[in-house]
Amino acid sequence: EKGVGSNEFAKLLDMIETYYGKKATAVMPIEAGGVNSMLPIAAAARLGLPMVDVDGMGRAFPEIQMVTFTIGGQSASPMIFIDEKGNLGLMETVTNKWVENICRAGTTACGGSVLSVEFVMEGRMVKEFGVHGIVTRSQELGRTIRAIKNCPEGMTPEQYFLDYTKGHRLFKGKIADLVRETRGGFNFGRVVLDGIGEDKGRSAYVEFQNENLSCVADGEILATTPDLICLVDTETFTPVPTDALKYGKRVLAVGLECFHLWRTKEGLDLAGPRYFGLDTDYIPVEQRCKK
Structure with a gap:
């Protein structure tokens, strides 16, 4: 694994402030998932800036343009990146998808990891299109999971987990097969589950591209x-x-219900099932689970 060095955050901040000719006032995570949700915490601590309790997804997506700020018309560029060797670059693109395409190629050339700043915006964009409270929500969820065995009397840990997360139970199974491949800088694959418990005798699979895209059972x-x-x-x-x-x-x-903006036409064009090549229209998980 390639960690972040002692001065990458400062170099990115200096470059973005030089570009705009004014000081940055805060940082925020672009998504609530993986290392991209943690590095902004480190950046805020090292730079002495506040971190806003908001992100642009309310989850994780595999591509840069897949954020609610794109729905709001916010440009991802100028996008500034740096790797651990000191390679530093700034790009301006015609669309947010082009930021993804060029950055993905550059990241691969840099060994699969870069630190970047994009979607530099004013507070009103964050207020209108950001997913508010996501950092706090993630922290509370982690605390609940750590104490899951101490669930209320009369509830199983599974029932308590589903109740707390407002989750929809899709399938329980043992991984029977796993196919994955790295292509174009993404981790593609399918995991097959043999049912256990009340799902015994059934089969399901989950397809993914870095993040899970669909769940199909029987x-x-x-x-x-x-x-x-x-x-x-x-x-x-x-x-x-x-x-x-x-x-x-x-x-x-x-299954967890996504942020409401993802269910708009603009949201589905960005990250709906057909964008990822799935041959189905989007139906909310709560409706599918009622069938």
Whole structure:
């Protein structure tokens, strides 16, 4: 793993402030998932800036343009990046998708990891299009998972987890097969689950591109992007990301309702099932689970 050095944050801040000719007032995470949700905390601490309790997804998506700020018309560029070797660059593009395309190629050339700043915006854009309270929500969810065994009397840990997250139970199974490949800077694949417990005798699979895209059981689609499809350990209820999937692991598939802007036409054009090549229209997870 390639960590962040001692001066990358400062170099990025200096370059963006020089570009705009004024001081930055705060930082925020672009998504609530993986290292991209943690590095802004480190950046805020090192730079002495506040971090706003908001992001642009309310979840994680694999591509840069897949944020609610794109729906609001905010440009991702100028986008500034730096790697651990000191390579530093600034790009201006005609669309946010071009930021993704060029940055993905550059990141691959830099060894698969860069630190970047994009979507520099004013407060009114954050207020109108940001997913508010996501950092606090993530912190509270982590605290609940750590104490999951101390759930209220009369509830199982699974029931408590689903109740707390407002999640929809999709499928419980043991990983029976896993196919993955790295292509174009993304981790693509499919994980097959053999049902256990009340799902014994059934089969399901989850397709992913860095993040989970769809969950299908016995030929029936149970959930698709942009709703969240989360695989969690059946005992600890800690998340099992796509890079941690392994044969024999027991997981519970849970569907969570996405932020409301993702259900608009603009949101579905950015991150709906057909964008990822899935041959289905979007139906909210709560409606699919009522069938």
